Amino acid sequence: MTDGADTAAPDCRTVLERLHAHYGPLHWWPAETAFEVMVGAVLTQNTAWSNVERALAALREADALTPAGMAALEPEELAERIRPSGYYNVKAGRLRHLLAFLERTGGIEALSALETGALREALLEVKGIGPETADDIVLYAFHRPVFVVDAYTRRLFERLGRPHARDGYETLRASVEAELGADTVAFNELHALIVEHGKQRCRPRPLCDGCPLGDRCYGVVTG
Structure with missing residues (x-):
């Protein structure tokens, strides 16, 4: 110093x-799919990544790391699966808002066709997604040049x-x-x-x- x-x-x-x-x-972000990055970006709000890993493992165990798999979970089970990430009821609600957004916009493939600024603005319209979470998704799920x-x-x-x-x-x-x-x-x-x-x-x-x-x-x- x-x-x-x-x-x-x-x-x-x-x-x-x-x-x-x-x-x-x-080699960050550790995920197999763009959707997993999106889920992780929501779950990592106000918690350590080690807690997110536990929540992701529980979702993976339930085959719920796809939009269809997660949508098939009852709200109570979704919340329980992500309990290790903290604020699990709030985050379960945010994940369901994310699912509704993906369905409304045509999914990840359709979002991939958007210009970076438009993609970012669309994500910021989702309840529970602020600038940091949106940029996590834009950078790591869609590989766009944002910091x-x-x-x-x-x-x-x-x-x-x-x-x-x-x-x-x-x-x-x-x-x-x-x-x-x-x-x-x-x-x-x-x-x-x-x-x-x-x-x-x-x-x-x-x-x-x-x-x-x-x-x-x-x-x-x-x-």
């Missing part, structure tokens, strides 16, 4: 390269002294996309690596010794 007096904030490509050299490729902003991103960028770290979601997202261009692979890896770094090192109380970005960091940010 540096005092930041003579340290310029690193650009996104530098952050990506350093984290990649430290953690290696992460996902989360709490790990804000914490790291603020400590690195990067611009827009405390700005609104759309402003911060647009700033990263402007730096990296329409690079889906870069957005995928950068988001995954920031999450991994946030879990391992850049915590609320960070583990700074040996940090791959330590020489570019302004230190712990409060508030």
Whole structure:
């Protein structure tokens, strides 16, 4: 960690390269189908991924990781299957809204034909899907060049002294996309690596010794 007096904030490509050299490729998002990514994006709201994995396993056991399979579940069983993810009644409702959206719009194949901006706007109309969840889906299920902003991103960028770290979601997202261009692979890896770094090192109380970005960091940010 540096005092930041003579340290310029690193650009996104530098952050990506350093984290990649430290953690290696992460190949995120772990899923077999686009629908599984969509379900996981809803389930991961306000919980750890390990809890999502348990919920997905329970859905897989019931052959409910397809739109038709999930729609066949009674609401109570759907909620019980996803109980490990927390807020399971709320998330069950959100999944049912997602199913209705897919049926109304013609399914994943029809959504794949939409331009990226239109796809994102359509997802944001679904009850329970906010910008972060929508961008998870657009990036990881449909492989479109959008960047996902989360709490790990804000914490790291603020400590690195990067611009827009405390700005609104759309402003911060647009700033990263402007730096990296329409690079889906870069957005995928950068988001995954920031999450991994946030879990391992850049915590609320960070583990700074040996940090791959330590020489570019302004230190712990409060508030």
